[in-house]
Amino acid sequence: MKRIAIVGLQWGDEGKGKMTDVLANKADIIVRYQGGDNAGHTVKFDTYTYDLHILPSGVIHPHVTSILGPGMVINLETFFHEKKPFLNASIKVSNRSHLILPFHKTLDAIKEEIQHIGTTKKGIGPTYSDKINRQGLRVASLLNKDRFIDEANALAALHDITFDAKHYYETHEKDIKALMPNIIDVSKYIDEAVKKDQHILFEGAQGVMLDISHGTYPYVTSSSPSVSGIPSQVGMAPWLLEGALGIVKAYSTRVGEGPFPTEIHDTLAHDIREVAHEYGVTTGRPRRIGYLDLVSLKHAVRVSGITHIAITLLDVISEMDMIKVCTQYQLEGNIIDEVPAHINDLSRVTPVYETLTSFKDDISKITTYEHLPKAAKDYVEYIAEALQVEIAYVSVGPKREQTIEVKNIWEATRD
Structure with missing residues (x-):
C-alpha cells in the first residue's frame, strides 16, 4: 500500500498523531485533510514532546513534505507559531x-x-x-x-x-x-505524487464519531474526519486510496458535551484519567472516560472502510480489574446493534456488556506481540474479530518506540 488514511474511530484523542509519526519513516508526503487548530496531536520521541494542533504529525521528519489540505480551516497565528521549530521542514498549504x-x-x-x-x-x-x-x-x-x-x-x-x-x-x-x-494547488500536487508512485499518508483530526454526517450530531465537529471525506477534502479520486488504518483506544474517551453510552462514573474513571493523562491537548479539559464501545466502533469501521487497526493505550487497561466491552445497546426494551441517528435516542440507550479477563502486568516495555500477556492478546484479538479487520499495531506507551508492529501496513495488500 502506498496511499493510506489514518483516522480515529472514536471521539478523537485515540493516538492518531503517534501512529502518523510511526508510519512517517516511509512516507514521502503527509496530508492533514480537515479541521483546524481544534486538533491536538502529541508526538513523543526521545526527550522531545511536540503538541501539534495544525501541522501534520510527520513534520518532525525532515524527509517528509507536510501539506495542509483544501478541507482545512487555518488560523494563521497558530500556523506561523507552530512551524517555528521546524525551520527546515517542507510545509505546503492549499490555496483552497x-x-x-x-x-x-x-x-x-x-x-x-x-x-x-x-x-x-x-x-x-x-x-x-x-x-x-x-x-x-x-x-x-x-x-x-x-x-x-x-x-x-x-x-x-x-x-x-x-x-x-x-x-x-x-x-x-x-x-x-x-x-x-x-501556497499550492494540493490536488495537482497529489496527482503528480501518485504518478511518481510516492508514499502518502492522509492524517485526520478528531474522530469518526465526531463526523458532521456520521457522528453523534449535533455534538460533532464541522468537517468530515472519516475516510469517506478524504477525496472531496483533498481533491482526489476515491479509488486512489489503498488502505485505511483505524486508530482505536483500548477504552473510550470523549471531551465536551454529547451522549457517551459507556461512560464510567466511579473512581476508575479518575484513575484512568490520571494514569493516561487524559486531558485535552488543545483545551486542557479532562476527558470523559468509558468502556470500549463496539457498537460505535463497528459504525466507524463501516463508514470509513477500515482495513487495519492500531490499538493504543493498551497498557492502561491494567488499571481495570475486569474488562467490560459494550457489544449492543438496549433502547426501549429492544436490543439494537446500530448507533441511533437521533441524539435523544442515543442519549437513552443502555449499553449491554460482555466481561473479559483483565491483566495487571506492566506491558510498557514489551516490544513484540508474542511477549504480551495472554489476556492482553485475547483482548486485542477479540476487538479485531468483532470489527472484522486486521491488527497492524499495538501501542503500549506514548513514545514512538513503545509501538509493537504486528503487520507493516505499507507492505500489506488489500484483498
Whole structure:
C-alpha cells in the first residue's frame, strides 16, 4: 500500500498523531485533510514532546513534505507559531483552504454560550459556516494584499463586526510573504505524487464519531474526519486510496458535551484519567472516560472502510480489574446493534456488556506481540474479530518506540 488514511474511530484523542509519526519513516508526503487548530496531536520521541494542533504529525521528519489540505480551516497565528521549530521542514498549504479570522473565534464563543456543544472556541464552526454560505476567505486571498483587505472587511461587515483587515495583514505580512511560494494547488500536487508512485499518508483530526454526517450530531465537529471525506477534502479520486488504518483506544474517551453510552462514573474513571493523562491537548479539559464501545466502533469501521487497526493505550487497561466491552445497546426494551441517528435516542440507550479477563502486568516495555500477556492478546484479538479487520499495531506507551508492529501496513495488500 502506498496511499493510506489514518483516522480515529472514536471521539478523537485515540493516538492518531503517534501512529502518523510511526508510519512517517516511509512516507514521502503527509496530508492533514480537515479541521483546524481544534486538533491536538502529541508526538513523543526521545526527550522531545511536540503538541501539534495544525501541522501534520510527520513534520518532525525532515524527509517528509507536510501539506495542509483544501478541507482545512487555518488560523494563521497558530500556523506561523507552530512551524517555528521546524525551520527546515517542507510545509505546503492549499490555496483552497479557508482562513480563520479573529472574529470567527468571537462568533464561536457567542454561539457556544447558546448551544453548549462543547467546542474548543477556535472559530472552526463559524469558518466552515462561511465556507458553506459561499462567503469565506481562502488562502488564495492572501496572495494579493488589497484583495484580502477588501474581502476580509466585507466578511466582517456581513457579521456586523468591526475588523481592521489592513492591520491584521500587516501584522503577519512578513510570514505571509515567506509562505507564498508554498501556497499550492494540493490536488495537482497529489496527482503528480501518485504518478511518481510516492508514499502518502492522509492524517485526520478528531474522530469518526465526531463526523458532521456520521457522528453523534449535533455534538460533532464541522468537517468530515472519516475516510469517506478524504477525496472531496483533498481533491482526489476515491479509488486512489489503498488502505485505511483505524486508530482505536483500548477504552473510550470523549471531551465536551454529547451522549457517551459507556461512560464510567466511579473512581476508575479518575484513575484512568490520571494514569493516561487524559486531558485535552488543545483545551486542557479532562476527558470523559468509558468502556470500549463496539457498537460505535463497528459504525466507524463501516463508514470509513477500515482495513487495519492500531490499538493504543493498551497498557492502561491494567488499571481495570475486569474488562467490560459494550457489544449492543438496549433502547426501549429492544436490543439494537446500530448507533441511533437521533441524539435523544442515543442519549437513552443502555449499553449491554460482555466481561473479559483483565491483566495487571506492566506491558510498557514489551516490544513484540508474542511477549504480551495472554489476556492482553485475547483482548486485542477479540476487538479485531468483532470489527472484522486486521491488527497492524499495538501501542503500549506514548513514545514512538513503545509501538509493537504486528503487520507493516505499507507492505500489506488489500484483498
